[in-house]
Amino acid sequence: xxxxxxxxxxxxxxxxxxxxxxxxxxxxxxxxxxxxxxxxxxxxxxxxxxxxxxxxxxxxxxxxxxxxxxxxxxxxxxxxxxxxxxxxxxxxxxxxxxxxxxxxxxxxxxxxxxxxxxxxxxxxxxxxxxxxxxxxxxxxxxxxxxxxxxxxxxxxxxxxxxxxxxxxxxxxxxxxxxxxxxxxxxxxxxxxxxxxxxxxxxxxxxxxxxxxxxxxxx
Numbered sequence: 001x002x003x004x005x006x007x008x009x010x011x012x013x014x015x016x017x018x019x020x021x022x023x024x025x026x027x028x029x030x031x032x033x034x035x036x037x038x039x040x041x042x043x044x045x046x047x048x049x050x051x052x053x054x055x056x057x058x059x060x061x062x063x064x065x066x067x068x069x070x071x072x073x074x075x076x077x078x079x080x081x082x083x084x085x086x087x088x089x090x091x092x093x094x095x096x097x098x099x100x101x102x103x104x105x106x107x108x109x110x111x112x113x114x115x116x117x118x119x120x121x122x123x124x125x126x127x128x129x130x131x132x133x134x135x136x137x138x139x140x141x142x143x144x145x146x147x148x149x150x151x152x153x154x155x156x157x158x159x160x161x162x163x164x165x166x167x168x169x170x171x172x173x174x175x176x177x178x179x180x181x182x183x184x185x186x187x188x189x190x191x192x193x194x195x196x197x198x199x200x201x202x203x204x205x206x207x208x209x210x211x212x213x214x215x216x217x218x
Contacts, residue, residue, distance in 0.1 A: 003084040004209045010077040011198045018070040018194055025066070028059040061148040067189035068139045068150060071165070074197055075136035078129060081205050082108035085212065089115050105133050112208065116215040123207055128164055128200045131156075135165045135187045151184040164196070165189050 032039045032052045042051030050056075083098070086108060090096045100107035113119065119126065134156045142150055152163055161179050170185035189197070 001084070003081055004205055007077055007081045007205050008202060010080075011074065011202055014070050014073045014077070015194065015198060017073065018066060018191065021066045022063055022191070025059040025063040029056055029063070032056045064186070064188065065148065067194065068187065070194055071132060071189050071197070072136045072139060074201060075133050078132065078201055079104060085208060086111050088212070103133065105130060112211070117208065117211045122204070124200045124203045126204070127160060128197060129204055131160055131164050132197055132201070134160070138187050150187045152187055153184065157181060157184070165193060
């Protein structure tokens with residue numbers, strides 16, 4: 001089975017999902033910002049808040065939720081790929097350890113290393129793969145019932161102090177001079193960050209395929 005082909009089918013669908021699921025919420029935010037119909041006749045208000053602020057915030061939360069769902073899809077794609085990769089090298093008399101206290105990604109990394117894969121030659125930033133999994137885990141372990149916003153945690157930021165999945169606004173506004181954070185930034189994934197994540201995953205998995213074939217030839 002060509003597991004790399006099916007991995008790309010999943011990443012391609014993730015991009016398709018994000019683009020099409022995001023569109024209605026982007027349209028709402030843009031219509032509000034431009035004052036287009038049906039947001040061209042703001043109601044009378046004396047509170048000083050921008051017109052249709054609640055509607056804009058709801059659309060923005062929905063857009064961010066699409067990004068989080070896309071991130072979960074990518075994390076699942078990587079896990080399924082690595083599971084299939086491990087199936088090819090597992091022996092019936094020696095089951096592989098696919099779980100670890102450090103998480104399943106670390107366990108599969110160890111499996112590939114034991115098979116002969118040298119990560120010093122990895123052509124991509126493996127920390128982005130790690131951050132995909134960590135950010136996905138944040139979506140499953142929210143801590144604040146009062147908000148739809150999912151934030152990074154202190155533990156993850158200590159390992160990745162300059163996270164990939166954070167908005168430019170949070171990076172500029174919450175990052176201190178000593179590279180620590182005033183507040184925990186939001187887990188943020190837009191079209192550009194998703195594209196980088198997908199490219200990283202595809203290049204990483206292709207490299208692992210080449211490593212698998214190289215080791216078999218030895």
